[in-house]
Amino acid sequence: MAFNVAFLSTLLILSVVFSPGNALSLNYYDKTCPTAESIVTNTVKTATSRDKTVPAALLRMHFHDCFIRGCDGSILLNSKGNNKAEKDAPPNGSLHAFFVIDSAKKQIESVCPGVVSCADILAFAARDAVVLSGGPTWDVPKGRKDGRTSRASETTSLPAPTFNISQLQQNFRLRGLSMDDLAALLGAHTLGFAHCSSFESRIYPQNSDPTLNPTFADRLRSLCPVNHKAKNLGSANDPSPTTFDNTYYRLLLQQKSLFHSDQALLTNPKTKGLVYKFASSHKAFTEAFVHSIIKLSSITGGQEVRKDCRVVN
Numbered sequence: 001m002a003f004n005v006a007f008l009s010t011l012l013i014l015s016v017v018f019s020p021g022n023a024l025s026l027n028y029y030d031k032t033c034p035t036a037e038s039i040v041t042n043t044v045k046t047a048t049s050r051d052k053t054v055p056a057a058l059l060r061m062h063f064h065d066c067f068i069r070g071c072d073g074s075i076l077l078n079s080k081g082n083n084k085a086e087k088d089a090p091p092n093g094s095l096h097a098f099f100v101i102d103s104a105k106k107q108i109e110s111v112c113p114g115v116v117s118c119a120d121i122l123a124f125a126a127r128d129a130v131v132l133s134g135g136p137t138w139d140v141p142k143g144r145k146d147g148r149t150s151r152a153s154e155t156t157s158l159p160a161p162t163f164n165i166s167q168l169q170q171n172f173r174l175r176g177l178s179m180d181d182l183a184a185l186l187g188a189h190t191l192g193f194a195h196c197s198s199f200e201s202r203i204y205p206q207n208s209d210p211t212l213n214p215t216f217a218d219r220l221r222s223l224c225p226v227n228h229k230a231k232n233l234g235s236a237n238d239p240s241p242t243t244f245d246n247t248y249y250r251l252l253l254q255q256k257s258l259f260h261s262d263q264a265l266l267t268n269p270k271t272k273g274l275v276y277k278f279a280s281s282h283k284a285f286t287e288a289f290v291h292s293i294i295k296l297s298s299i300t301g302g303q304e305v306r307k308d309c310r311v312v313n
């Protein structure tokens with residue numbers, strides 16, 4: 001039985017990672033650009049030493065990239081002519097740190113031009129972001145291609161913070177991701193920051209969300225006063241927003257999570273069980289996270305290796 005489960009999940013991973021058409025492999029750049037990965041790691045390190053918000057931004061950027069047209073660097077493309085790109089659509093909230101990818105790409109192009117895709121660079125950077133924040137590491141499957149299309153309108157297919165569990169489940173299923181993946185990947189909300197607009201509907205009018213801890217709701221209202229005009233107000237995702245740990249799950253159980261979509265994990269027996277498991281075991285969380293982020297980052301979709309991550313060839 002145990003053998004069967006392990007065997008089946010191995011098959012599943014293999015079939016995702018090595019799906020025909022756009023085969024990913026761990027040694028993809030061994031001959032053509034062996035230094036690519038360490039260039040990215042060093043670039044993310046330097047950027048993080050100057051700006052602590054970089055890791056969260058890179059992890060979220062990779063997630064958004066993979067959820068639209070697969071992990072194909074579509075999030076990195078600039079708007080052009082009358083085509084408004086993904087990065088210029090409303091859910092771009094805290095998307096930033098594009099300069100990190102540009103900088104790594106430039107260095108990589110100078111040693112092995114035209115070989116390493118922007119989508120792969122972003123996948124490396126997301127892994128490095130987790131590691132630099134004290135989280136687990138993993139081998140990133142490589143060989144993604146960059147896409148040629150990025151449309152702001154397609155960002156409406158991203159999950160919204162107002163989603164309930166069935167909407168989240170459906171949204172993930174469309175990308176081949178399960179409820180287990182949902183529960184594990186949302187742990188990424190241990191990092192970073194959210195603007196008031198992302199959770200305001202839970203705190204105004206007062207008591208609009210009975211699932212929110214009242215003291216915590218008061219705190220959020222003090223961070224986001226009614227009719228505030230400042231665009232940059234908001235809250236850290238958890239009290240240690242630069243540390244990748246399982247605090248997210250422990251706070252969730254105290255009804256102190258920012259989004260309705262986070263709290264929704266407690267409304268389904270399966271995801272609720274996983275929240276309890278991850279809250280009590282950092283190891284169980286990080287193992288599940290690694291399994292699921294490899295699945296997420298192995299959704300492919302591109303066609304070329306871009307020369308400049310902001311424009312198609």
Ligand code: HEM
Pocket residue numbers: 053055056057059060063092093094095159160161162163168185186188189191192193194195196197198237259261
């Ligand atoms: C499942 C549904 C998800 C929803 C509805 C969601 C929603 C959000 C929202 C609304 C924000 C705040 C944006 C802002 O106000 O600036 C945010 C931040 C963030 N999300 Fe998610 N997210 C989801 C899944 C994920 C996943 C799968 C990951 C990564 C694996 C992720 C990583 C992050 C990170 C790291 C931040 C902080 C970004 C920063 O500080 O720059 N999220 N998310």
Ligand SMILES: *[C@@H]1O[C@H](CO)[C@@H](O)[C@H](O)[C@H]1NC(C)=O
Pocket residue numbers: 087088089090092093095096
């Ligand atoms: C986000 O989108 C708005 C338009 O919807 C745009 O003005 C803004 O520059 C974008 N932000 C980033 C960081 O790209």
Ligand SMILES: *[C@@H]1O[C@H](CO)[C@@H](O)[C@H](O)[C@H]1NC(C)=O
Pocket residue numbers: 164165166167
């Ligand atoms: C989730 O929201 C959708 C759309 O509003 C609704 O049709 C559905 O019944 C809701 N599901 C649950 C479990 O609340």
